[in-house]
Amino acid sequence: MAASDEELTALVVATRNSAAFGELVRRHQTLVRSMLQRMCRNHALADDLAQDTFIRAFEKIGSFKGTGSFKSWLCSIAYTEFLKSARKRKSADRLLEQYQQGVEESEAPRDMGNVVDLDRALATLKDEERVAVVMCYSCGMSHSEAAEATGMPLGTVKSHVNRGRAKLQAFFTEAEVTVR
């Protein structure tokens, strides 16, 4: 039987076992990378941030108390890395502007119409709404887990999710009407 996240975490804390940590990376890399890709809409930057997230997680794994899920703890680190990256570019608005200049202009078009649509739709949301929607729909986190990971009050997360969801629904409905 495969070891649980908590067992692997305990092993890493006790022995700094990089193979055990590698297993945790393998299990959660999709979650963290897709979350960051949807948040910052730049695949290369998202992968760099995801790498920093796991390295930071390894360094401070002793602070994981096991009260919440490992997934939420990891997502909160990823969110912090995302915010730090945004701050490095002086202001989140400037960063967002940069990200919103076309979808992955620097990358070759992928064979995934849905992904491009999704990224375009997410671009219509405010930063906080996008973060909340991505955490709840992409990472499968509950509202309270998302609140814990972002440090936002639960009510705020709920309203960001609802508003973001309504905007996405409006975007897709409009897109469908245009196609017809």
Added chain:
Amino acid sequence: MTMEDAFDARLKAAFAAAAKPLEEDKSADAFAQSVIAKLNNPDRKRVLILGGAGSTGSAIAGTQLESIFGGLQVPTEGLLANASFLMAPETMAAAAMAIAAGMVALVLPRRIA
């Protein structure tokens, strides 16, 4: 299924489809390996810069040690007096160098926030 449920399901499916390429074995393994490689081999450039700066600082401090310890007024009583009997100036210099090297070793593994 309500309209809301249907849209939620559709949204979740879209996010899942977007994450699918990241679930492929090659992509997942390559990413995990790159993280582990980075953990096993910390940034060499950083080690070289900090190590170089630390060594230069230690070397400069080392040249000053003679003048510092040469003019030292050794007290005749107390803990320092006992220490000065036990330790020759060379030993004190070596201890100072060891402290400097220790400080470098302490700083090296830390990542810049």
